[in-house]
Amino acid sequence: MNEKFFDLKTEKQDRMINASLKIFSVNGYQYASTDDIVKEAGISKGLLFHYFGSKLGLYSFLTDYCVRYIKMEITNIKNDKETDYFVILKDIETAKLSALKKFPYMQQFLIMMEREDSPDAMKATAENRTNLKALYQEIMKKADLSKFRAEANSLRIMKMVDIMLKSLMYEEIKTGAFKPDHYHTEAVSYLDMISSLVNKN
Amino acid sequence: MNEKFFDLKTEKQDRMINASLKIFSVNGYQYASTDDIVKEAGISKGLLFHYFGSKLGLYSFLTDYCVRYIKMEITNIKNDKETDYFVILKDIETAKLSALKKFPYMQQFLIMMEREDSPDAMKATAENRTNLKALYQEIMKKADLSKFRAEANSLRIMKMVDIMLKSLMYEEIKTGAFKPDHYHTEAVSYLDMISSLVNKN
Amino acid sequence: MNEKFFDLKTEKQDRMINASLKIFSVNGYQYASTDDIVKEAGISKGLLFHYFGSKLGLYSFLTDYCVRYIKMEITNIKNDKETDYFVILKDIETAKLSALKKFPYMQQFLIMMEREDSPDAMKATAENRTNLKALYQEIMKKADLSKFRAEANSLRIMKMVDIMLKSLMYEEIKTGAFKPDHYHTEAVSYLDMISSLVNKN
Amino acid sequence: MNEKFFDLKTEKQDRMINASLKIFSVNGYQYASTDDIVKEAGISKGLLFHYFGSKLGLYSFLTDYCVRYIKMEITNIKNDKETDYFVILKDIETAKLSALKKFPYMQQFLIMMEREDSPDAMKATAENRTNLKALYQEIMKKADLSKFRAEANSLRIMKMVDIMLKSLMYEEIKTGAFKPDHYHTEAVSYLDMISSLVNKN
DNA sequence: TATGAATGAGCTTTCATTCAT
DNA sequence: CATGAATGAAAGCTCATTCAT
Secondary structure (H helix, E strand, C coil), X not given: CCHHHHHCCHHXXXXXXXXXXXXXXXXXXXXXXXXXXXXXXXXXXXXXXXXXXXXXXXXXXXXXXXXXXXXXHHHHHCCCCCCCHHHHHHHHHHHHHHHCCCCCXXXXXXXXXXXXXXXXXXXXXXXXXXXXXXXXXXXXXXXXXXXXXXXXCHHHHHHHHHHHHHHXXXXXXXXXXXXXXXXXXXHHHHHHHHXXXXXXX | CCHHHHHCCHHHHHHHHHHHHHHHHHHHXXXXXXXXXXXXXXXXXXXXXXXXXXXXXHHHHHHHHHHHHXXXXXXXXXXXXXXXXXXXXXXXXXXXXXXXXXXCCHHXXXXXXXXXXXXXXXXXXXXXXXXXXXXXXXXXXXXXXXXXXXXXXXXXXXXXXXXXXXXXXHHHHHCCCCCHHHHHHHHHHHHHHHHHHXXXX | CCHHHHHCCHHHHHHHHHHHHHHHHHHHHHHCCHHHHHHHHCXXXXXXXXXXXXXXXXXXXXXHHHHHXXXXXXXXXXXXXXXXXXXXXXXXXXHHHHHCCCCCCHHHHHHHHXXXXXXXXXXXXXXHHHXXXXXXXXXXXXXXXXXXXXXXXXXXXXXXXXXXXXXHHHHHHHCCCCCHHHHHHHHHHHHHHHHHHHECC | CCHHHHHCCHHHHHHHHXXXXXXXXXXXXXXXXXXXXXXXHCCCHHHHHHHHCCHHHHHHHHHHHHHHHHHHHHHHHCCCCCCCHXXXXXXXXXXXXXXXXXXXXXXXXXXXXXXXXXXHHHHHHHHHHHHHHHHHHHHHCCCCHHHXXXXXXXXHHXXXXXXXXXXXXXXXXXXXXXXXXXXXXXXXXXXXHHHHHHECC
16 A cells, blocks of 8 residues: 555544445445445545555555454453453453444444455455454463353354354345444353353352 | 255256355355356356346255255254253254265355345245244243253343354354364363253263 | 159148248337247248248248239239229229239238348348339320320329229328238229329310 | 436436447347446446336336437428428438437337337337327328329328338338438438329329 | 546357357 | 256347547
């Protein structure tokens, strides 16, 4: 991408980013048309390609941008003392919720990114997907997994919970308008249930 | 579709079906090119359209075919007496495994079908998706959910398990060659673990 | 074409000819599909091409066949003594009417042939069109044009009448089912009117 | 169609229109290839579809455009006082002649349009064909048909003249290069002759 | 910097024609 | 003689990308 993008007025940057996130989130990489993106952003076709070179370049940039932003939100808010796996997860969910204020489509974009089936898009985002996963693992080092019942294989539990939360959000995205608060309530319900099943006592 | 397709030698039918399943599974509806399909099947472009009318017609046929096939496998193998939710699920997994012998890409195709984001493809498969879901629900009526611990909300548990199994397979598909046996072992491990957490005692 | 066509049973020959005439008449050369023709004739695709080599070859054969047939009908029936231009024309119309008994689509085919806009079809039928025109001119040599009023340029009158009759039939063909008797009545009305305007007294 | 077409330089608009008129006139709807049109117009494939959406959309636009243009020419030039049917017709012919200066293929296009046998093309032009016919009828209300001899059925005479003029032009178009002036002379000759036969005295 | 008209490779689909049986 | 499954060139159309202004 062309670094001069950051010299644009913040308002225009955000307009372009939000428009792109929206179109990619709603349609997925392949069905997102650059025509729709520039219409939504109120800019010209040429400008998009001037700054991002290609549709894939734009997608790649957005991936970077979102992962960086989410990392920041999560790093800021987390409570370093907490050791309960499920409580930490709930904190992360709360942090994500706050990221949606500025960029309403950011979460949807990240969820869609992980389901992307376009080979190009997958290649372009591989690094960031790994990146994000690493962050979660880093955070989760603090979790005290010894609280888990003996029957609960901790790796499997963690993967299951991860998949569960992503699917919940994906489902809401697909069945119409995604409502952050409703999702948050659902997510907490699941986490509480799993917690009561997995933690001792 | 043109019913004369079924008059072709079974070998050719299977070659066409397998090739289509493969290309659609690997690329998704939109990115699956009819050129690739005919190349893989070793037939001409015209023939494909002679039998299936359109790319969407082919996709629609495959959906029908797979759902019907899987339903048959599941109906045949299930043990009517069993009431344990997790044991029933394991029986279903075993049934699916056997379906893969003839059509290696059938499961992948069905998994991809449920994630399809092309509006056309979604419309064409809506009925079959509902259909398949109904079959699972029918089978699951026999499950005795009173075995679940009080903390386990049965609807949430069932949804979670469903998502879990699909994601497991999807993950294997996406990270290279899908190996039925490996998937099966994994699936059983998860089911056993969840069972031990959810069932009383 | 393959002359062995004439060794086929007359019934089959006629079935193939009638089917072809029908499909070409109704759709015109370009929109007539060989699939429709073989379906209508109850024969296989291969047979059609075995005898006629190509769609154009079939079309060309039909042109020949119809022109020859119509020439025969006209030659047989005409009254050699008649000299009134318009009476001769009415005799010809009556002769054409009788040709429709065996080949219902023959007239329509010939009318459509003259309007054909496919370059290939036009080239293939040029000779026969000229041929047919020559026959009419030959017959019309007997007409006593001195009966015409001075203001009536005989060449222009003849061309006008010719065009008029063809258009009348074309119109009936295009607006649904062509009814020979209705057409015949109309044609005679026009001929009578023009006669009364053009002939002296 | 995309209204931005009219923002293009007039020269380019005319180039695209003329090229399309030419290719459609010469080949008819079905045989007119979009490849030929863009080659003739010196533009890319994409541009054609950008402005007109589809081959049928282009055809439909041209129909509109020509009918509107011809209506304008006819409305401008006609002499409101004239009541002689044949003189009015000659005025119309003169008006048409002037339309050909800017768009040489306009008349040919309209003539071919009335003979079109493609179902799609026919549906798309039905309204405009009716439209054009209505204009002629409106103009012809001023004609004083009481001048006609008793033997001349006015409806039949008018239809005959109409068919005659169209066929004259069609014939010239089909037998090579259409020459407006030559056609005009021919048309006037026919009109004068018919006039002298049909009008009293 | 910003525009949007213009491009063309690549896709799905059609249909006259061929050829193994 | 007869079949019809199979072919593939050519058509209409899409959309990410370019470039003159």
